[in-house]
Amino acid sequence: NAGVTQTPKFRVxxxxxxxxxxxxxxxxxxxxxxxxxxxxMGLRLxxxxxxxxxxxxxxxxxGYNVSxxxxxxxxxxxxxxxxxxxxxxxxxxxxxxxxxNTEAFFxxxxxxxxx
Amino acid sequence: EDQVxxxxxxxxLQEGESSSLNCSYTVSxxxxxxxxxxxxxKGPEFxFTLYSAGEEKExxxxxxxxxxxxxxxxITAPKPEDSATYLCAGLGSASKxxxxxxxxxSIRP
Numbered sequence: 001n002a003g004v005t006q007t008p009k010f011r012v013x014x015x016x017x018x019x020x021x022x023x024x025x026x027x028x029x030x031x032x033x034x035x036x037x038x039x040x041m042g043l044r045l046x047x048x049x050x051x052x053x054x055x056x057x058x059x060x061x062x063g064y065n066v067s068x069x070x071x072x073x074x075x076x077x078x079x080x081x082x083x084x085x086x087x088x089x090x091x092x093x094x095x096x097x098x099x100x101n102t103e104a105f106f107x108x109x110x111x112x113x114x115x
Numbered sequence: 116e117d118q119v120x121x122x123x124x125x126x127x128l129q130e131g132e133s134s135s136l137n138c139s140y141t142v143s144x145x146x147x148x149x150x151x152x153x154x155x156x157k158g159p160e161f162x163f164t165l166y167s168a169g170e171e172k173e174x175x176x177x178x179x180x181x182x183x184x185x186x187x188x189x190i191t192a193p194k195p196e197d198s199a200t201y202l203c204a205g206l207g208s209a210s211k212x213x214x215x216x217x218x219x220x221s222i223r224p
Contacts, residue, residue: 004158033212040124042202045161050210058211090158092212102147102206106158111201 002026006091006107013081013114021076021110023091031096032074032102034056034066036087043090049074050096081114088112117207120128121215128222129193136201136218138186144208148186150179151202153217159202193222 007022023032030051035058045068047073064071065077065083065108074093079084088111092104120139128134140148145168145224151159165173165181172179173221188201198221204214 002129031210035214040216042121043204043214045211045213048211056210059213092159094212096210098144103149103161103164104212105161106151108158109156 004107023074024055024091029093031094034076035090083114086114117213119215125219133191136188138203140205142205142207147206149204153200195222198222
């Protein structure tokens with residue numbers, strides 16, 4: 001099992017460029033999450049999904065869009081990158097059906113720099 | 116609005132010196148309180164889930180406890196390899212997992 005895989009691992013963008021981050025999980029998890037992590041600020045939730053075809057806003061959704069067309073994939077898009085979006089992005093997934101099994105498992109992160 | 120607050124921000128201990136990390140939470144309809152460990156340059160690694168007040172879980176030198184408002188991560192006789200950032204998070208009825216800002220733990224030999 002690969003678990004949660006994020007693509008790419010590193011990327012440098014110019015201001016105004018667009019890109020898509022891909023998260024893939026092979027654990028048949030229902031819930032998927034996108035977070036950003038900045039120094040001293042912990043993990044902040046951008047968007048999340050509770051199932052295929054559904055998405056919802058988290059704590060810091062502005063400037064990002066997401067899609068979950070397939071259960072195993074969760075895409076995070078930046079339409080017009082800004083320097084404030086320089087961060088490390090983490091994807092996570094969890095089973096979260098019924099009682100128990102609610103913990104999320106994380107990918108290794110994507111380090112994005114916007115210049 | 117769901118909120119998770121961790122203290123202290125940073126903690127430096129001598130090897131063998133036990134201590135506790137605090138996590139205060141206000142999460143509507145708590146479905147799980149999580150502890151993670153994060154090493155530099157890596158994703159968070161799952162440690163524990165606590166579901167109800169009074170619950171305790173242990174793993175090696177770590178023990179997590181839960182009350183109705185707080186969770187504690189107790190570290191007994193820590194070793195240098197326990198140095199990491201420890202993250203607390205809560206899952207509520209809104210299906211969002213909200214994280215605290217973490218405690219950076221450093222263990223000196």
